[in-house]
Amino acid sequence: MASYQSQSQHENGLEKKKAPISNSRKYGFIISAAVYSVITLAIVYRNQEKRRVFLNLITNKSFLMGMFVTICFIVYSLSLGNDVENERIKTATKHATIALLIAIMAALDLEIAPFWLVWLTSYYLDVSG
Numbered sequence: 001m002a003s004y005q006s007q008s009q010h011e012n013g014l015e016k017k018k019a020p021i022s023n024s025r026k027y028g029f030i031i032s033a034a035v036y037s038v039i040t041l042a043i044v045y046r047n048q049e050k051r052r053v054f055l056n057l058i059t060n061k062s063f064l065m066g067m068f069v070t071i072c073f074i075v076y077s078l079s080l081g082n083d084v085e086n087e088r089i090k091t092a093t094k095h096a097t098i099a100l101l102i103a104i105m106a107a108l109d110l111e112i113a114p115f116w117l118v119w120l121t122s123y124y125l126d127v128s129g
Contacts (some may be wrong), residue, residue: 029124036120040105050108057107070100094127125126 015069031096044050057063077093081088121127 025124032120032124036116040110043110044108053108055105073085098127
């Protein structure tokens with residue numbers, strides 16, 4: 001009964017929708033993401049082992065081809081319309097993108113960076129299931 005009621009509410013346009021992200025939160029995210037990126041890149045640059053692993057990744061042809069295909073898929077998925085199925089695809093793509101970034105950070109042996117990545121995206125971009 002509950003699933004029928006949810007479906008019925010959705011069909012009638014009564015489903016709760018997310019509020020758009022305000023400009024102040026957008027700017028807060030941009031500033032936070034920039035600071036996060038600079039700190040993470042500085043850690044990779046200053047540590048010889050992390051820098052070696054990073055350079056190996058970005059010079060590996062199969063990694064680059066896989067990243068190219070993945071980025072194309074991400075761009076395509078996030079550019080879809082706003083119906084219910086496409087919103088599910090967008091949410092899954094956002095979660096998968098975060099997982100990809102965490103996997104890259106794990107390869108670089110960055111222990112704390114994934115926490116801040118998840119926190120920033122959850123807070124500023126409202127990436128939730």
